[in-house]
Amino acid sequence: MKQRLRPLVAAAVPLLAISIAGCTTTDPYTGEERTARATTGAAIGAIAGAAIGIATGDDSRERRKRALIGAGIGGLSGGAVGAYMDRQERELREQLRGTGVSVTRQGNELILNMPGNITFGFDSADLRADFYEVLNSVTLVLEEYEKTLIEVAGHTDSTGSTAYNQRLSERRAESVARYLESQGVRSRRIATAGFGEEYPIADNSTEQGRQANRRVELTLVPLTEE
Template sequence: MFTSRRLIIAATAVALLSGCATQQNPYDNQGQAQNTSGGMSKTAKYGGIGALAGALAGAAIDHNHRGKGALIGAAVAGAASAGYGYYADKQEAALRESMANTGVEVQRQGDQIKLIMPGNITFATDSSAISSSFYSPLNNLASSFKQFNENTIEIVGYTDSTGARQHNMDLSLQRAQAVSTYLTSQGVDATRVSVRGAGPDQPIASNADANGRAQNRRVEVNLKPIPGQQYPQQ
């Protein structure tokens, strides 16, 4: 039991070191990474978090050898998280540059990059026809997605709460499909893309006024690692 505890403590150290280690980024030719975490890069932070989660999972799975399981889990999960973290760092920086002054917001949430496209540039009210102001951001997105082609692309359409729910669900899906169709027509691999309509669910502003409803009539694009894919660390 004492040895097992020592190994779990060691695994925790591995997790922390996985997050703090500085390694050469293998995606240096795909944009310029940014360090926005007060001295610790997102790659390091998410690699360490992944390693710690892996340590706990490894200990839980191997009940008879918790310490060894924790060490293995820390090493494997930490490497995987840090590897994709490198990739996401580069993609995030490139997207922030290409989406500047377009009205599209870029958010980073762990291993996921989220692009929020507000209703004032995407679609007219009660329409799934792409607005003329939306083509330029979409063209920039298509170029980025072809350059950074190692993650999945989930497109989610939203509406405000005005009108019948089923109509809004259908409209939001049509908007997501319109974005998907345009991106794939510009050369984005269709096998990476999925679409979903969320209608009025998950509003980001109040539906009580016109400004809030415009914010809720949005399209979001979620970029995530491909399940099972190995992302190099160096």
């Protein structure tokens, strides 16, 4: 499965290098400084989100789109796509202000980075009880904007074996996905994937870095017409 990801990642590396250069600003929603490392995380998140379509099977996004449209959820077209994602982005930023979850825009896709210090305990795929409220806030927006596909990606630090971390990342992604479903989000909208320790956004040699790398990312993709 991982072998199929490599061409996509390789093609994205030059774009990643360009996006990192000279990017240090203050996020107006969280008040945090967006350093080169944060920018790196956003870019890697975009790569991971895009890769889920390959990681979960041929044409996964297209198959889910067709299933939803067949179930009566109309797709977006033209300028309606950007406007729809603009509104969804504003509501997510409002709901998630001060929670520690960041919202990044990549074209018409939104990436929610949920760091490990608020999602899971160490070496665990069980959601922290105090994270339910955050996920409930996300669910409110996802239910309102049903013309959105949801791709849930789990990530770990480099502690432990590669195989163990791969499975742990899959379990974490599945935990978030199952919770969203339990709150009423249609399962047809959701795909999950685990990337183990492959895409760190911080230095694994420090505790702070390892904590940043233990995360789940939600990539929200607009449901567009064929």
